[in-house]
Amino acid sequence: MATESSAPGQPDLAENAPIPVEDFDPDVDDSAYGDDVLSDTTSIPSTIYKHRYENGRRYHKFREGEYWGPNDEQQNDQLDIAHHMFLILLDNKLYSAPVENPKKVLDLGCGTGIWAIDFADEHPSAEVLGVDLSPIQPTFTPPNCKFEVDDVASEWTYTPESFDFINIRTLYGSIADWPKLYSEIYNHLTPGGWLNQLELTIQFKSDDGSQLPDHVFSQWSNIFLEAGEKFGKSFRAVHHMKQWISEAGFEEVHEQWYKLPVGPWSSDPKMKEVGRWNLLHCNQGAEGWGLFLLTNVMKWNADEAKVFIAKFRQALRDRRVHSYLETVVVYGRKPKPKHTS
Structure with missing residues (x-):
């Protein structure tokens, strides 16, 4: 990920180097950089800002196809x-870990940047970095x-042991190798x-029998659980997070x-x-x-x-069905050095 900078005024073209969002200029012509620097790790500004369009929705161009979600305004609103729904759920807290006086914070898969911005406002002495495949974050922060x-x-190229708090939120179905990611997090x-x-889970459930096995919510869950397996980024991984985080070496792991x-x-x-906000969340995000x-x-x-998505949205309006999704929070601490006498 991060690396040393290139010469002043030139894009950082090192392997796996991140690109600062403020460096993107949609008016820059790709040809100005020369054909020799075009590679899968060289995110030429205008190329990224062109995005990719499919079935009327806009998707990220950098590492295209690695993530299934659009990055257009409709999905960004979702x-x-x-974010608001999770704040209500967690009693207006941005995180659950007992973090004290964070100095350098990393938000992985930051999306619109709203969590990172709120965290930066709450902790003005902390340096907060948000990372995402899409340059959809606001300019004024x-x-x-x-x-x-x-x-x-x-592969990460940040300096090892350079962050004291790392946050992840809703990367479900986005990571092929969670243990590898947790190892990177531990090392950094x-x-x-x-x-x-x-x-989040994507398995709709009901405790009162109002969601039947053939209900569209049940079909939705089954189809996308299968799709995640075929995509190579399982939605079932959410149930193994605590185990993998513990196996990576973290202690005081809570779920x-x-x-x-x-x-x-x-x-x-x-x-x-x-529930009101989740109804809006599901309706806004479904397509x-x-x-x-x-x-x-x-x-x-x-x-x-x-058609299937329309049936799902229609079912959201049926108040006779008392369905729910589940969300899980897991946090853990990298051990402190053990002092020997």
């Missing part, structure tokens, strides 16, 4: 809705927050530094599961509010969640995919 375009699944945390991760009602059917006031995986991985045609 990410920000999720707190002075202690910046963003880079990079692939977190590639300072001793005593914390990893905090929040992930907490939460229910996310789909709709305001819960009698609990807080869960009713979470973006489904289109790429259904057409590129499951080999449906676009019309078949859109």
Whole structure:
């Protein structure tokens, strides 16, 4: 990921080097850089800003196809809705790990940058870096927050032990080798530094039998669980996070599961509010969640995919069905050095 800079005024073209978001200029002509520097790790600014368009949705161009979600305004709104939903769920907390006085923070797969920006505002003495495949973060940010375009699944070249807090949120179905990523995180945390991760399941459930086995929610879950396996980035990985984080060497590993009602059917006031936001979250996100995986991985045609997505959205309005998703928070600490007498 990060590396030493090239000569002043020139793009950093080193292997696996990230590209600062502020360096992107859609008016730059790719040819100015010369054909010899064009490679899969050279994210020429105008090429990235062109993005990739498919079935009426916009996707990232850098390492295209590595992630199934669009990066257009419709999907970015879904990410920000999720941010608000998680804040309600976690009692207005951005993280659960007992982090104290963080100095250098890394947000992996930062999306719109909303978590990193909020964290930077809460911790003005911390240096916050957000990394994502898409340059969709705002230009105006707190002075202690910046963003880079990079692939977190590639080999990291940050200085080892350079972060004291690393955050992950909703990278579900995006990572092929989680143990490898946790190893990178472990190596790049300072001793005593914390990893905090929040992930969603895609398995819709009901406890009262209102979601039947042939319900569209059940079909949705089964189809996309299969799609994740075919894509090589399993949605089932969420159930193994605690084990993998522990095996990577972390200590004090904690796991907490939460229910996310789909709709305001819960009698609990807080869960009713979470359910309202999750209903909006699912409706806003459905097409973006489904289109790429259904057409590129499951080999449906676009019309078949859109009909299925429409049925899913219609089912969201049925208040007789009391379905929910689950989210899990796992955090752990890299051990501090052991003092010998």
